[in-house]
Amino acid sequence: xxxxxxxxxxxxVDENKHILQLMRTILESVGTGVVQLSVDADEAFQFYCRxxxxxVFTDSEVKPISGLGxxxxxxxxxxxxxxxxxxxxxxxxxxxxxxxxARDHGVTEFLAKPFSAETVxxxxxxxxxxxxxxxxxxxxxxxxxxxxxxxxxEGDERRKTKLEAKVELKKEAARRKKAALSxxxxxxxxxAKD
Amino acid sequence: MSSSDxxxxxxxxxxxxxxxxxxxxxxxxxxETLSDRADTAVLNLQGVFLQCVATAxxxxxxxxTLAEKLAGDNEEYVAxxxxxxxxxxxxxxxxxxxxxxxxxxxxxxYVETLDSSDDLAEQVVRAHATALRSxxxxxxxxxxxxxxxxxxxxxxxxxxxxxx
Numbered sequence: 288x289x290x291x292x293x294x295x296x297x298x299x300v301d302e303n304k305h306i307l308q309l310m311r312t313i314l315e316s317v318g319t320g321v322v323q324l325s326v327d328a329d330e331a332f333q334f335y336c337r338x339x340x341x342x343v344f345t346d347s348e349v350k351p352i353s354g355l356g357x358x359x360x361x362x363x364x365x366x367x368x369x370x371x372x373x374x375x376x377x378x379x380x381x382x383x384x385x386x387x388x389a390r391d392h393g394v395t396e397f398l399a400k401p402f403s404a405e406t407v408x409x410x411x412x413x414x415x416x417x418x419x420x421x422x423x424x425x426x427x428x429x430x431x432x433x434x435x436x437x438x439x440x441e442g443d444e445r446r447k448t449k450l451e452a453k454v455e456l457k458k459e460a461a462r463r464k465k466a467a468l469s470x471x472x473x474x475x476x477x478x479a480k481d
Numbered sequence: 482m483s484s485s486d487x488x489x490x491x492x493x494x495x496x497x498x499x500x501x502x503x504x505x506x507x508x509x510x511x512x513e514t515l516s517d518r519a520d521t522a523v524l525n526l527q528g529v530f531l532q533c534v535a536t537a538x539x540x541x542x543x544x545x546t547l548a549e550k551l552a553g554d555n556e557e558y559v560a561x562x563x564x565x566x567x568x569x570x571x572x573x574x575x576x577x578x579x580x581x582x583x584x585x586x587x588x589x590x591y592v593e594t595l596d597s598s599d600d601l602a603e604q605v606v607r608a609h610a611t612a613l614r615s616x617x618x619x620x621x622x623x624x625x626x627x628x629x630x631x632x633x634x635x636x637x638x639x640x641x642x643x644x645x
Contacts, residue, residue: 289512290504305530305575312526316519317511341500371497379574401577404519408511415504418497431494464619469628471615475608475635 289317290415296321297411298340300331300349300357301377306400310344313404314411328357335361339368342414344398344407347378347389354378355392362393362428370428371421373414377402393429395419523576527622530576534617537565538610545606559598562606563589569613580625581616583633584609591640602643608636 297319299310307324314322323340325331328349335343343361347354354376362370376389379400386397396410419430487494501507541562548555566585573582588609595601612632616625625632 289509289515290501292504292511294503294505295500303571303575305572309523309526309575312522313519316522317515341503371495373500379579401574401579403577404516404523408516408519412511415500416508418499421495421497423493423495424491464621468615468619468621468625468632471612472628472631472635475612475632475639 292318293320295319295342296323296338296340297342297344298323298325298331298335299344300325300328300354301344301346302326302349303346306346306377309402310407313407316404317408317411328352328354328360331357332360332364332366335372336366336368340372342373342375342411344375344377344410347376347381347385355389358389358392358394373418375410375414390432391427391429393427395430527576530572530578531617531620533572534569534581534613537569538614538617541565541606542610545603545610548601548603555601556598559592559595559601562601563592566609577622578616579623580621580629580632581613583624583629584612584616584636587633587636587640594644605636605640605643608639612636 297314299307299314299322301307301310301324304326307326311322311324321338321340323334323338325334326349328345329351331345331349334340345354345357349357352360358374358376361367361372361374373395374393375396375398376394377398377400378385381397381399389397396413398406398410421429422431499507501509544558544561548558566588570582570585570589573579573585588606591605592601615621615632621629623629
């Protein structure tokens with residue numbers, strides 16, 4: 288018996304309609320009550336103000352105002368119905384700089400693309416179970432940027448073990464596939480020589 | 482929303498109530514059966530994507546042969562390549578096939594650089610189709626590592642030669 292996600296309302300913003308389809312599939316598979324999709328940050332903010340959502344997943348490069356601009360709207364616009372909403376930012380190219388910038392704009396969690404059902408659901412669990420304390424200063428409003436780490440955790444790591452096993456299997460399969468692919472590289476090189 | 486606030490004048494700390502209250506209580510986690518169902522659904526979508534690629538590659542190969550034979554106005558065919566490979570690139574990105582996405586992006590970039598649709602080199606299209614088929618046949622769901630890098634470089638070389 289797990290969470291009754293039927294009560295949950297999730298907003299997903301991404302320009303790529305296939306990513307939206309993937310997110311809808313994952314979230315609806317686990318019983319999420321409402322999954323609202325949008326390809327545009329302005330439209331998404333209108334949805335957010337009108338219907339109020341519990342969790343927001345947004346790509347870092349949504350148009351026309353960028354993912355960070357969208358997070359600014361969620362956090363600081365007087366029209367925002369809930370400035371504390373957990374925001375998970377998704378991107379294919381996170382680096383230290385972009386993560387720091389996103390954190391300074393009030394992003395709660397990060398999700399690297401391409402993602403699997405497991406990674407999406409692990410972020411969803413994180414925002415459900417561990418709400419971040421919010422901080423308001425003259426120059427910042429958003430989740431506390433300091434993370435607490437419990438080094439004395441002694442519980443079982445069932446989920447982690449399962450994930451690790453899957454990753455190992457995938458690595459082995461990838462090794463075999465790469466060998467097959469290299470044959471085609473040679474064929475294309477031959478074509479380039481003709 | 483907040484369970485307790487602290488305000489010292491310089492900063493305010495707001496502690497939020499966990500959302501678990503809305504979904505039936507703390508520490509239950511997401512039902513593993515449902516989580517597995519999500520996994521399966523994603524695999525199904527990936528399977529649909531792989532099928533789409535195989536179909537698109539087959540169709541493009543046929544059209545490419547036709548275009549070569551007719552050697553006439555192929556503006557529509559070029560537009561079709563951009564549409565199909567542009568969409569496949571987005572799907573590849575979504576479903577975890579970055580190498581397939583890079584191959585599609587390479588062909589789209591090539592088509593964009595053409596002054597006229599008549600300048601399209603069929604061997605470039607077919608090489609991309611072959612490369613894409615190889616990725617799909619071997620379900621290479623990563624960037625392909627060094628081999629993937631070599632593959633993209635080979636395609637780039639072929640494009641350079643076709644412009645020369």
